[in-house]
Amino acid sequence: MQTDTQAVLSWRIEDIDLSRIDRSCAAINEDLLLLLCAASFIESGSDLYTSNLSTFFDGDQEVFGWLNQHWEHEELQHGRALKAYINYVWPEFDWNLAFERFFDEYSKTCSIEGLEKTRALEMVARCVVETGTATLYRAINEFSDELVLREITNNICTDEVRHYKYFFRFFKKYNQIEDNSRFTVLGALIRRMKEIKNEDSEIALRHVLSVRYSPKACNSTYMQEKAARVNGLVRTHMSADMFVKMLLKPLNLPSKIQRGVHHSLIKITQHVFFR
Ligand SMILES: [Fe+2]
Ligand SMILES: [Fe+2]
Numbered sequence: 001m002q003t004d005t006q007a008v009l010s011w012r013i014e015d016i017d018l019s020r021i022d023r024s025c026a027a028i029n030e031d032l033l034l035l036l037c038a039a040s041f042i043e044s045g046s047d048l049y050t051s052n053l054s055t056f057f058d059g060d061q062e063v064f065g066w067l068n069q070h071w072e073h074e075e076l077q078h079g080r081a082l083k084a085y086i087n088y089v090w091p092e093f094d095w096n097l098a099f100e101r102f103f104d105e106y107s108k109t110c111s112i113e114g115l116e117k118t119r120a121l122e123m124v125a126r127c128v129v130e131t132g133t134a135t136l137y138r139a140i141n142e143f144s145d146e147l148v149l150r151e152i153t154n155n156i157c158t159d160e161v162r163h164y165k166y167f168f169r170f171f172k173k174y175n176q177i178e179d180n181s182r183f184t185v186l187g188a189l190i191r192r193m194k195e196i197k198n199e200d201s202e203i204a205l206r207h208v209l210s211v212r213y214s215p216k217a218c219n220s221t222y223m224q225e226k227a228a229r230v231n232g233l234v235r236t237h238m239s240a241d242m243f244v245k246m247l248l249k250p251l252n253l254p255s256k257i258q259r260g261v262h263h264s265l266i267k268i269t270q271h272v273f274f275r
Contacts, residue, residue: 008073011155013081018088021148026089032144034212034230037086037095038204039136041102044079045110046072052112056122063170071166074159081152090212098211106203120178121188123171124250128192130164131246139237164246171250182251189247205230240266 026033050072057063083095116122137157141150175185209226210217217223244265248258 008070009077010074010159013077013084013152016081016148016151018084018148021085021088022146023089026085026146026149029144031229031233032140033086033089034205034208034226035233036082036140036149037093037098037208037212038201038230039133040079040082040086040095041099041106041204041207042079042200043075043082044099045103045106046075046079048107048110050075052110052115053122053126055112056115057119060119066166071163074163078156078159081156085149085152094211098207101210102204102207105207106200109199109203116188116191118174118178118180120171120174120180121184123167123174124185124188125192126167127164127171127250128189128247130160130167131243134160134164134246135238135243136234138242139234139239143237168249182253185250189250193247202227 050067053067054064057067086093086095116125134157137153137160141153141157144150144153205227206223209223213222213226244262248262248265253261
């Protein structure tokens with residue numbers, strides 16, 4: 001593993017003066033902080049994913065090199081940046097304890113067996129994940145009133161869009177060999193979308209909530225209400241238009257068809273994915 005991260009990161013959380021955070025402005029939006037904390041857990045588990053992907057793409061020096069020298073460091077920095085922000089606003093919150101519990105459960109779901117069957121389709125799955133994160137951080141950047149959070153999420157969003165572009169390029173490289181049909185690519189898109197919605201974020205948020213509201217952790221109605229509020233925040237602010245545009249690219253639809261299905265897909269996405 002490369003240790004000199006300064007050489008590969010386009011920005012550094014250490015260069016952002018966290019004392020500029022408007023704590024009262026940030027603390028007022030508890031649901032947003034819960035969402036940021038859940039996101040920080042998934043980002044901080046990226047080294048496990050890098051390891052799985054590196055095994056899956058063994059022999060491809062271009063992909064292996066980019067994953068290990070750039071992608072992993074950038075994703076881990078996203079986790080560190082969000083953790084630092086949470087720690088500043090919620091000094092009493094035991095991030096390490098909640099993350100430990102999260103990772104114990106999450107790591108069991110994150111195996112090589114869970115990757116797609118082929119390299120091109122795994123790249124489609126990675127595009128879905130980067131689409132989700134890019135859209136999420138763009139939304140937070142646009143609706144947050146706190147300037148330091150806006151700066152951090154702008155940096156992260158830029159990274160996520162660049163990640164998407166790399167994974168999309170790698171998808172095209174492998175799909176030239178595999179020649180998957182649009183139907184097959186669509187299947188990979190849908191499978192990964194379901195996982196994002198149902199698994200990763202649910203596990204992360206559950207562990208955030210159980211530590212943040214530990215006295216009420218056994219009250220399932222209370223916890224479900226809290227989770228619903230956070231998910232509502234995502235649904236209200238994420239751009240379905242940006243999400244669909246990025247998702248459609250691997251399908252390489254003729255522009256006429258793309259224009260025809262775009263609006264319908266936005267509606268379907270809003271109802272199904274951002275439900
Ligand atoms: Fe990230
Ligand atoms: Fe990313």
